Amino acid sequence: MAIGVLALLGFQLVDSAFIARLGTAPLAAQSFTFPLSFLIIGIQVGLGIAIAALISRALGAGEGARARRLGSLVLAAGALVIALLAVVLWAVQAPVFRLLGADGATLALIRGYWAPQLLAAWLGAALYFGYSLFRAHGDTRLPGKMMVVTSLVNLVLDPLLIFGVGPWEGLGLPGAAWATVMAFAVGLAVLGRRLLATDWLAREGLGAELRASARPFAGIAGPAMISQLMPPLAAMLAISVVAGLGEASVAAWGLASRLETLSLMVVLAMTMSLPPWLGRCYGAGDWDQVHRLMRLALRVVLVWQLALGLLMALAAPWVALALSGNPEVRDDLATLIRFLLPSYAALGICMIVVSAGNALGWPLRAMLMSGARLFLFYLPCLWIGARLGGLVGLAAGAAVGNLLAGLAAWQVLRRILASPRRRAATATP
Template sequence: MLRTDATSSSLGLALWRQTWPMAIGVLSLLGFQLIDSAFIARLGTASLAAQSFTFPLSFLIIGVQVGMGIAIAALISRALGAGETDRARRLGSLVLLVGTLVIAALALGLWAIQAPVFRRLGAAPEALGLIRDYWGPQLVAAWLGALLYFGYSLFRAHGNTRLPGTLMVVTSLANLMLDPLLIFGIGDWPGLGLAGAPWATVLAFLLGLVTLGARLSGRGWLAADGLREESRQSLRPFLGIAGPAMIGQLMPPLAAMLAISIVARLGESEVAAWGLISRLETVSLMAVLAMTMSLPPWLGRCYGAGDWPQVHRLMRLALRVAVFWQLALGLSLALAAPWVAAALAGTAEVRSDLAILVRCLPPSYAALGVCMLVVSAGNALGWPLRAMMMSAARLFAFYLPCLGLGAWLGGLMGLTLGAAVGNLLAGLGAWGLLRRTLASPRRQAI
């Protein structure tokens, strides 16, 4: 179990120990998704654009699973911090059962409404056939990925980040080995084309689930008795965290749908380039994403123990790491933009568009990282509604208005600069919210 009374001198080391396994795991997981898109780019601009249209709906599933995962980690870590071990076991069992059913129902719903939704996003009629071939196995992969994520959340709530990080690496390597075989084929077998990418992910995630199940058995973190009573007792606090968290996590897919519809007006190559920069964005934010996974259980235990000075120290350290890391990485990517675009894009037109995006956007991810950490901390520290409001402001008050105005005024370059300005404004707003809230945390908890 993590200690909540770590001294300032050891705090950085403790944060590093909790974060580095998740950082490596997130890097491998998101890295294979980026390379996945790079493989698809070799099939042509039409295939890459078809995949890009599916990103907002894929993020919808991720938003629901992350919102539930936040609630899992927060409630279980608070129970452990208060010494309620039996309750933590019951909570673990409940969220695994409910999460499996919720994500399955969502995936079935998204399959049923795919045609009108993708048409609304701006997909041309000739692209719908490619999207349909890809979308079915992608939904299966998304469901399996959600089950893995819930298992990871259970381990993180108990202070174990090493196993989730390791499994992310293993599944990513398996996916990378299967990708070229299933997409392009081998020998006389021609491969599956665009559909091969999600089928590779399905097989990799199945491997991860088998391994996770074997490691979870015997841990004593689950319970079969008292689940009905626990569900009645915990439903309200679970919804109190998961509801705002899921709404906050569902807003990015909605914003992504609006963003892709704006980009679609610029052309097919711009859509393809936007899909690649979206993948690159998540990879470059891997350190921040890892901290959003490793910090909440720690913060939740501090919350349960009433150790607010430790919360202040943790947040100061995490924000400094995020800003300095993202600025250094973002500037490096901006300087290497032509080479990055050449490595990822399949055609000269997409390479040119992608280079513009890489030059301007990655440095702004430092401010975006601040906003992500503040939102993640809010769900663990008893003010989920404030976190949800900050997430809404980031997307709908800062990001999308700047994106749309930039595209209207200056095409792709204007869109890129608008997105960067939106990220900067969101980071400044989140910093202000954090300072005000931590000034009197108990009074402002919601």
């Protein structure tokens, strides 16, 4: 899954890199679509979390028939929800993009790109739901491999469809979206073939299962979707604080944000692969195994992220030099790396706890923990630091916010994991 996540991150970078060669206007047009794309991804990930949680719990409880019914329902319902959302986003594109600041020329570029991009988003969501089903059944290898395969297909098709080859003219900006459509279509074809070879789906009893499982599914998916939509909002608020420090600081912050995603690759992979294990243990009532898995996961995150963060902090001047040629941006980026990268050990702990919450039956607490991390710890500390110490204060404040969030998540996890044992001890004669 870590390799797959890295490939998926490269997917976005490759698209932007090729589009940048078309000029500033196409790149700006693509950038205007990011907020709506994040909306689709947030809903998609929230639904995927609910899929993995419910099916893994059913499997852990020995309810194989129910797991098959759930598999069929969530694939169909998830694809339908994203399709309806795509239709709505197509219908409201003009007023929404004008509200975001797009002018007439940019809207014309977006119009040719947005339809294939929405199709790509729907195919990508269907593919992600399939990945969630495989992960719920304990297979993380195929989703990881398919992430790599679709990224490679996209890498090959991007220059061909954007710029053309030989006498055939490229499609320009829409070519990037069509390359993604074809890459996801290849992934769906492979995944669908593998899925048909399993016995993970059912055709009978779906209506009764829908009535029985709609409420618990919504109880997990709703908070999970809200949790996924919080980070983009927090990112917009954070960049507004950074903007007060100057253009160089904004550029450095953007580069540091990309480093954050890459440095958290292992944590992101664990947030995908750990919940199905925990869901099975939850369904089977095996809390001892839950304790062992969580201790191992938190130990790996703490050691890996702290070691990586300290190494990056020591190498900050050279990392900044590799990423930016502007001396002012380079100095600001080095400062951000020194403070932020080591603090991602605490951030990783918080992310693991939030991810585990959806599998262990407390999605609302997981959502509140995610909200507290961003709006109670991270953003206030970042704002106070920027007001008191400029960029250095901002970097230190963000690091302190991450540290406080990690400590709070650890305390919440300890209390929650202790409660099943206390109940078991009370019930034991």
